[in-house]
Amino acid sequence: MSVVQLQGVSIVRSGATLLADVNWTVEEDERWVVIGPNGAGKTTMLQILGAQSHPSKGTATILGETLGTVDVFELRPRIGVTSAALADRIPKSERVSDVVVSAAYAVMGRWREDYDELDHARARQLMQQLQVDHLGNRTFGTLSEGERKRVQIARALMTDPELLLLDEPAAGLDLTGREALVTTLADICSDPYAPATVLVTHHVEEIPRGITHALLLKHGRVVAAGPIAETLTGPKMSATFDILLEVSVTDGRWSARAASRAGHRLPARLA
Secondary structure, three states, rough: OOOOOEEEEEEEEEEEEEEEEEEEEOOOOOOEEEEEEOOOHHHHHHHHHHHOOOOEEEEEEEEOEEEOOOHHHHHHHHHHEEEEHHOOOOOOOOOOHHHHHHHHHHHOOOOOOOOOOOEEEEEEEEHHHHOOHHHOOOEEOEEEEEHHHHHHHHHHHHOOOOEEEEEOOOHHHOHHHHHHHHHHHHHHHHHOOOOEEEEEOOHHHHHOOOOEEEEEEEEEEEEEEEHHHHHHHHHHHHHOOOOOEEEEOOOOOOEEEEEEOOOOOOOOOOO
């Protein structure tokens, strides 16, 4: 069973086309990065994958269920999500250990839920894996940005999801924080038992090792999609970002920079 299957998916809001005729399939053993400039439709795509939005046209099938014909409140617990919008909903006074374990009930802010020892053991194991176990008694609002990102990922994995969605997980981090998080994400993506993963970014330097496929978006349309080595090429990335780019990969890590070779002219705003 394909984890994600989009067929002719378009989203139109207030007359603006946010996604246009997207066809895309994600299999269980695949780890995808969705990359593109601001306004490309990346976050809109994740809203579809997270069962938070329905397509205006086309068919979106997530974990074997077709949006519009399924109870999304039953589907959403099968999907782990991290995003800035989700982080904003976490009470700043909530203990870190409660932020993670409360995902078992799909709630924000622990109240009177009854968690058993298996829930607590699962939360402790994930916090240790994400290297935040020492923060269990801290409140979420006292954490650094990098620590918050790790706690969110632990929470997203709490229910053992079948699909993991990561919306710009390294945004706002300094170099040390970014590299530490990317290393952790590489461990997750390389784990054969990890869920199918879709990571959104607009910086190729944030792509962890273990990502197998890439989808390039521009103005809501797919520029290219497929195995990462065939997709993250200079010509395809240049077409996506409207700038002549040189793309390289070293030891599984990607980088991109503006080309300045003789015979090539950069756009006027960058020359």
